[in-house]
Amino acid sequence: MTEYEKAMRPEDITRLFVERSNAGDAAGVAALYEEDAVLAYPPGSRTVGRAAIQELWEKVLANRPRFEPEQPLPTLVSGDLTLTSTPPRDGAGARAQVVRRQSDGSWLRVLDQPEFVAPDRR
Template sequence: MSDLKKALREKALRPEDLTRLFVERSNAGDAVGVAELYEEDAVMAYPPGGRTVGRAAIEELWASVLADAPRFEPEAPLPTLISGDIALTSTPPRDGAGARAQVARRQPDGSWLRLLDQPEFIPPAH
């Protein structure tokens, strides 16, 4: 990917923007763009019972998931909790049981990236 394209990608200016950008980039099949929503050393609680650590591993995971072209629907976020440069965001799953939760951190440029991600479920890759 060109540096220009990377530079033109929209940044999350609010913690809540991360979920919207995730949906947009996932539906576009953009695993690199999805991974760029995470800090370099981010931790994702996936696969079930395991975890994926680091932006490169998260990109690899999403490339595999997005190869099957799943569709993601925007979801209304639950209220965001912010303390200084740390935010807790979450969205309710469609079945109403539990919630997806993410911890985001404000970056030096004022944008936000995910540090921890607890997804509900990701369709299995083939």
Template sequence: MTEQEKAMPEKAMRPEDITRLFVERSNAGDAAGVAALYEADAVLAYPPGARTVGREAIRELWERVLERRPRFEPEEPLPTLVSGDLALTSTPPRDGAGARAQVARRQPDGSWLRVLDQPEFVAPR
């Protein structure tokens, strides 16, 4: 492995890898690494009630979020649904309220990136 390959961040080779990498990079304070898990024109439904569009905007958002040094814990994923180059991943939050869901797309190199991210959804009462 070359030095350049060693310096490159790990790619998600399965859709489920994205969640693990998100937790690792967020806990390391790596906003650019978190943003690298998204396609260039991805849509993130965060902050609540708003949308953040594009990898650069996602990076800027995560820089602000990670300044507060939140701690993320891995969540057990629900079964992934795959159709061709698209995958739907989801995890139930530990508190049992709502759900998290993401759509990822297989890239030409075989890795996966998020296209749509609904990090938290609570049904209206």
């Protein structure tokens, strides 16, 4: 089993996600999630569990998309839970994640909402 760099700060997860995605490493991306994490992707559905998240990212990364780092918004911390978020480069919607401190002090994603666009309120 590959030994991956751990996110020792909640904000590290976004950097590690970009690095691993750009390397085509679906297992490395999945390693950023707790075993029973929930990913709100593809849009309109949910992918539940690290194994399913890895399977999803294998398909996504097969197309060799290129990810760019996004500047994090301020992190909100409450004990061992943290809310992290980034504004997408196109300025539409938001990305938000709940991460939890692990027993070794590292952080993993529990909930991930990578794409959210508010409904049109006309």
